[in-house]
Amino acid sequence: MLKLGIIGSHTITKQMLAAAHASGHYRLTSVYSRHIERAKEFGQPYGAKYFYDDLETFFDQGDFDVVYIASPNSCHFAQAKLAIEHDKQVIVEKPAFVNPHQFDAILQLLQAHPQAHLFEAARHMYTPLYQLAKQKVQSMGTIQGATITAMKYSSRYDKVLDESAPTPNIFNPDFAGGALMDLGVYAVYVAVDLFGTPQQVQYFPTMTTSGVDGKGVAILRYDGFTVTLNVGKTANSYLPTEVYGLKDAVVFDNAFDTRKISYFDAEKHEHELIPDHLYGNGMLDEMLSFADSFEHPTDPERQRQYQERLQLAKKVNTVMFELRQSAHLHFPADN
Template identity: 50%
Template structure:
């Protein structure tokens, strides 16, 4: 049984803890929060034995070998780097880092700790339906493009409208639609089609300076992929990948609850499976497999790391095209 600790006590942390326990591979032992009462409440609810409010003590004294990080985006890099230095495996929520310079620094720390594994929690790439879509793309006679939409109104936007600045809508915490829901679409695009040749992002900014919504254009050699992302409005449009007379249609390219293939005659064929009730179950199992048997699953691990690297580069290039810079960032040094 793998023992893990957590940083962050929000809803997504609870979802991962539930998935980890359901997988039968993980045991939650340790909780970190800046506030002792918050840490204790989460620990009591999930039967964890330890709580900490100091990160150094959490890493040096905690009884765990893997940490799950679900703090604000801007804190992911420093906390992941610290965890690796303490010899802990790391599962960090997307986006793992905000630019290529940070990615390269984590690679350097990992090189000094070769037994440590670092995972970006991009859950949908571990799910069956993500792989079914990729398989069906390979069967298309041609690909002529795709339109992927993930727009979901955030309850935190109400706070923005009320004059506040929650983390996910703050440049201080690397917030915005692209860095949140857009990560799912970036993983879809890169995972299914590879890296584009040219990119451009056209954001609609909120009063806090982050992108509340936006449209990304990814140009490949023979087709274009359009990404529609937003946290300030809802969209109920399906997404699709266009062949010639056929297409792959998804109810939602991030959640992939239903995936169909529309053949040349317009007939719909279900090519997906019913998703797990907890969408983080597949990744919890995959991460455990790599940690428990690193030699057997090394190829998978390296493929996920390369995909994460490419997605990070794509997101950064999209931000660069729109002149979106986070607080404290020096984009001139990034490539």
């Protein structure tokens, strides 16, 4: 059983803990929060025994093998760095890091600490349903482009509209927030995994009063086709995600919480792709995959898969940064 420590007491952490429990491979032991009472309030119902409000003490004394980091985006780098220096296994919520400089520093640190591993929690990439879609796309004779949508209204945007309320972290440039960083990373993952690194990118953001992008459109140029990304946290979209062939297409009902994917053949007949399972908790597949890697650290095939995931995360990070650069979106963490 893997002993689990957590940083970040949010809704996504609760979903992760439910997935961790369902997997049968993790047991929560240690919780860090800036406020000790909050750490206890959050962790005790899940059976945690150790609580900390000092990050160094958390890593020095905490009884855990794996740390899950779900803090604001700008905090990920420093916290993951500490974890690797303490030879912990690391799961860091997307986006793992703000820019390629941070990612490169983490890669160097991982080389110096071979016992540690780091996974970016891009949950949609681990489901068998997504893998079926990837196989179908790879079998299409011609690719003419794609439209990938990741747009959902955030309840925290209400606080941005209420100018008397504090700015939520996810809409705050100091914490590397915004639509591209939060939901856009899902769309970038799909594009880079299916089609590789684009030749050229451009992002056209719609800015909020808090200084980050609330929504936007990105264009990724490949050899012979383009991919359009629609991302946003200030509106709801019900558009599917589509990959266009010649006469055929692959259609996702949702890019980041996928429940149905269909292949439409040249005769316009729909063929639903049916996976061997589809969990109610979208994080369960990734938590099972992470546990398999952590529990078999010397297995060559598992380590090959791990390195592939790490390099994919690196490519996504680079594309994300290039998209921000194209729109002149800069964060304090870039300095």
